[in-house]
Amino acid sequence: MKITRSIYTFAFLGAVLGLASCGASGEDPGYEYAPQMYNSIAYEPLSQIVNEDEGAWLSTREDGKGEFFNSNINNPNRMNMREPVANTVPRSKDGSLPYRLKQFELEAAALNENPVTLTPQVLAEGKVLYTQYCSACHGQGGEGDGKAGEVIGGVANLKGGAYINLPEGHIFHVVMKGKGRMGAHGSQIPQERIWKIVHYVKQEIQKQ
Ligand code: HEC
Numbered sequence: 001m002k003i004t005r006s007i008y009t010f011a012f013l014g015a016v017l018g019l020a021s022c023g024a025s026g027e028d029p030g031y032e033y034a035p036q037m038y039n040s041i042a043y044e045p046l047s048q049i050v051n052e053d054e055g056a057w058l059s060t061r062e063d064g065k066g067e068f069f070n071s072n073i074n075n076p077n078r079m080n081m082r083e084p085v086a087n088t089v090p091r092s093k094d095g096s097l098p099y100r101l102k103q104f105e106l107e108a109a110a111l112n113e114n115p116v117t118l119t120p121q122v123l124a125e126g127k128v129l130y131t132q133y134c135s136a137c138h139g140q141g142g143e144g145d146g147k148a149g150e151v152i153g154g155v156a157n158l159k160g161g162a163y164i165n166l167p168e169g170h171i172f173h174v175v176m177k178g179k180g181r182m183g184a185h186g187s188q189i190p191q192e193r194i195w196k197i198v199h200y201v202k203q204e205i206q207k208q
Helices: 002-022 120-133 147-152 168-177 191-205
Strands: none
Touching: 120 191, 168 191
C-alpha cells in the first residue's frame, strides 16, 4: 500500500513539476524542446534574430554569439534579402518579361511573334509538351478527339478550317489566358515552353 501511494505521489509531483517547467509567461519565453528544429542557424529571410544572446545557453558558435543569432550584419537593416533596385522588372528563369496582356486583348496578342528559334530540338520538345498539356483534350493529332475532350465537349479541331491560319501569337495567348471553354494554362506552363508548343502546333499539326 505504502509503496503504491509513494509511487502515485512521485508521479503526481513529477507531472506537476514537468508541466510547470515548460511554462512561459510575461517576459519569459520558457524552454523550447529541440529549438534547433525551428530556429534556423543559417541565414533565413523570415527568421531574423537580432538579439546576439539568443540561444547563448546552448551555443557552440565560434564567434561566441548565441546559437540563434542570425541577422546578416553585412546588409543594410540587417536584412538577408535586399530590396530590388527601383523600377526593376522581374523576369522569369527563361529571361522572358511578365505577360501583361489581358484575356480580351486577343487582337494585340496575335501580333506577337514567336521569340523561340525553330530547331529540330525545339520541335521535339514542343511535341512532348503538346502531348503532356494539350493532347488530353485536343487529341494527339490535334483533331479535338482527346479522351478528356470527349467529356468536356466543344474542343477545337486545330486542323479545322477556322483554326488552321491562326497566328502564332493568337495560339500563345489562348494557351496563356484561356478562351471560352478552354481554361488558362499560363500558371502551369512557362512562356518559353508555350512558344515551343506553338511551334509544334504550327509546324506539325497545322502543316499545310
Ligand atoms: C481541358 C481541355 C483543353 C486543354 C487541356 C487544352 N485545350 Fe485548347 N481548347 C479547348 C476547348 C474546349 C476549346 C474551344 C474553346 C471555345 O471556343 O470555347 C479550345 C480551343 C483551343 C484553340 C482555338 C482558340 C480559338 O481562337 O478559338 C487553340 C489554338 C487551342 N485550344 C490550343 C491549345 C493548346 C496548344 C493546348 C495545350 C497547351 C490546349 N489548347 C489545351 C480545350 C482544351
